Amino acid sequence: MKTKTIASLVLATTLSLGGLSYAVAANQDGMQNGQNNAQDCSMVKEDGRGKHQGGKHKGKGKGKNKQMGFAKLDLTDQQKADMKTIMSAQKAEKKEQKTDADRLAQRAEMQALMSAETFDEAKAKSLIDAQEAQKSERKLSMLKAKHEMFQLLTDEQKAEFAEMQMKRQNR
Structure with a gap:
């Protein structure tokens, strides 16, 4: 029994060290070739955030001309341009509504609520309502x-479009 446990530990340690040495060697090779993994990685944006933010995948699903389900319609170029304008305006409005400062302030209020010695239910309800x-x-x-x-x-x-919506609801 003891020998099986010791053998398992030795095997696990060997595998862990092998994987670690492989990762270090790969990282050193990349650095010798002049690559900076944090900047060259296609999954990392300029501000350091990855492709996955807030639990929402920001990748391949967001293709061109997917304007809220209208993409499968045979839209004219003018319709596409008008929809793009509407979406740009909506995006700008969305940025105005939720700034980083607001987000940080809400997070700080939540942290203060959680770290307080007594739970302030009225404050929690007001935060939730906001x-x-x-x-x-x-x-x-x-x-x-x-x-x-x-x-x-x-x-x-x-x-x-109405027909497509009905088909989507009946899935």
Whole structure:
């Protein structure tokens, strides 16, 4: 029994050290070739954040001309341009609504609430209500943008879009 345990520990240690030495060697090779992994990695953006932020994948699913489900419609170039303008305006509005300072302030308030000796239920409810109000504003803004984009469609495109929505709901 003891020999099996010791053998398992020796094997686990050997494998761990082998993997570690492989990683160090690969890193040194990259540095000798003039590569900086943090800057050259395609998954890392200029500000140091990765492709995955906040649990949402920011990768391949966000392709060109995917304007809120209108991409599968046969849109004219003018419709595409108008939709792009609407989305740009909506994106700018979204940035105005939620700044980094606001996000940090909310996080600090939550941390203060969690680290307090007694739980302040009224303060927690007010923080939750403020977050829900912001979420509601973002949803309202998105619905307004989607409505504007829907109004750009022809009657045939509107019918096709409604049909696509029905198919999506019946999955």
